[in-house]
Amino acid sequence: MGIFTKLVGAGAVGGFLGACYVFNDPSRTQPSFDSTHMLPLKFEQQPTRQQTVGWLRTFNTANNVLDILVVGGGAVGCGVALDASTRGWKVGLVEANDYASGTSSRSTKLIHGGVRYLEKAVLHLDPQQYNLVAEALHERAIMINQAPHLCRPLPTFIPCYDAIEVIKYYSAMKLYDAIAAVNRGTLLNSYFKRPVECLNVFRKMTHEDKDRQLLLGGVVYYDGQMDDARFCVSTALTAASYGAAVTNHTELVSATQVTVGDEQLVKAEVFDRIHKTTFSVYTRCLVNAGGPFSDSIRKLAGDKRRESLVPSSGTHITLPAQYCPKDIAMLVPSQDGRVTFAVPWLGSCIVGTTDAPTSISWNPRGTVQEVSFLLNSLARYVGPIDSKEVKSVWCGIRPLSVKLPPSTASEDSEEQSSSSSKPLSTKDVVREHNVDVDVVHRMVSVTGGKWTTYRKMAEDVVTAVSTSGMLNGSPSHAATTPCVTENIKLVGARQTAAAATPTSSTLLSEGGGVADDVRRRWESAFGDRAPLVASEAALMASKRRWGSTSDAAKTLPGVTAQSITEAEIRYCALFEHCETVSDYLQRRSRLAFLNVAEARAAAPRVGEVMGDALGWSSKQRDDHVKDALASLVQFTVGS
Ligand SMILES: Cc1cc2nc3c(=O)[nH]c(=O)nc-3n(C[C@H](O)[C@H](O)[C@H](O)COP(=O)(O)OP(=O)(O)OC[C@H]3O[C@@H](n4cnc5c(N)ncnc54)[C@H](O)[C@@H]3O)c2cc1C
Incomplete structure (x- = not known):
């Protein structure tokens, strides 16, 4: 040798x-994060919706122009608003419904690199899949640092029934750890669990699977978990606190390119669904973050290129807590080789997801077939599950996309656009994100990606806008900075001492009048803003009709799935842009996702507390409750 x-x-x-x-x-x-030089907020108390809509309405002449108007208030749109406002651009955001009301509240809640993509990266030696995993593993640590009260590291175990599975999964997860380590995304490392330990943590698990193979143990690896809708709302509120005119229940209804002097602008018409009024907003550029609706938003601006989306839907079910181990998720390999997860979440067990081609709709619903597929997948490991155990069913649409050809002015003719159309198939789809810069229509569209990479997607979009030339006429141009969001914490995670008052601190101390489960709920949902929720409880008590402080801090009668209180409902209505009963039941609390029957029962009381906070007439309150009950149908099985 x-x-x-x-x-x-x-x-x-x-x-x-x-x-x-x-x-x-x-x-x-x-990784370590340096928050010492974090950009200070412009407003310590997050601006209300009334304020942000007021700001947006001031950009109604060609003399007062936004740099960027973001369309869509899901994970990506709110991330773009946060990134652009912290770089110094003048930003607005319109969201047709509520923040996260689209796909972003309907995810599996995992902050993950994607074990599925890892398998493809290794088996097919595919660098694109490897890059997806590496990028997401880097981002997952950042996300958890941005809002630790809403996120946590989550161990996940993969049951193994033969020696090959043990070797395969163990080495794959060691590789996952290594990729995380070199990309500064380590949470905790994977390890092997003996069968007896598996059965100890997961008492419902059988030691033989359906095919009578013996459990040899399990490989445990780490990813993260979040409350997706609350993370999105917090991103929106943080962007607003940095001065962005972020608004919900505002729909982009048209967008026209106009020339003012020697500058090209877009005149957007926005419909305020709460006040039923339409107003104009002038902007130098639009960012299309419409998720599954991004093709229709491109068309609103006059872009006639072919469709870019290949939508696929995914359904989850919610079961009682005992179907998952308490603090550990399980990866459930399904009969057809796909991956399903059983995940403990907010005191229940969520199981998902399916993956099927679909058409795009505002309120997609899971089907009977999807629900039985999920129940059967889990039953292989825990025995038969009665469908009556299903407490909620919910469905989301993945905004997967293919790259578009470049936009040219001549493509505005119908003829050319139809000749460039080709039928799309899922095999053309890349799971990474696409950023399409269309200078002709002054629109940058972003599609694909996943929740975990929302921050990186936002960074790429804002960099693309900043370097496109579309913002050259902006007075903000000279003072803008590179992206700073890696070290930005969201509201609720900034340890603001100003939020606490002596009364609220007493209430939140042990034995201070607030039950432990409620205190834990406030701290995990609102982080350092929990004292403000406690202050609302004290304030409500000072008005005679609300009784004592502990009444406003008591959980609603008949609701067991989540410890929700009148004080919390009022706080959300006043300070979290929570404008409808549905906003509260689906995205400020997560009751609709956890137990749809309890959400139905709670709707009238939520309507009363919100009506009192927002000054609704009794007719307005009844209408809101009626709308909320109708909207809850999407949490039941469709045909
Ligand atoms: C079933 C399922 C499970 C998933 N699980 C995970 C997971 O565990 N982890 C992970 O990282 N990723 C996951 N993903 C992916 C992730 O959820 C999505 O990539 C992400 O939420 C997409 O966010 P978005 O902002 O692009 O879209 P959306 O959240 O859909 O936001 C688009 C918004 O645009 C608004 N809009 C549309 N038209 C207009 C208009 N004209 N004017 C104003 N607003 C408009 C809509 O109301 C909507 O709120 C999952 C996806 C699915 C479907």
């Missing part, structure tokens, strides 16, 4: 041992 070969061999062994040493202790590769 030559000296060169010996050196290479020794280097390889040394490298392997070194890597084992480094990767074995997660603290050596966990």
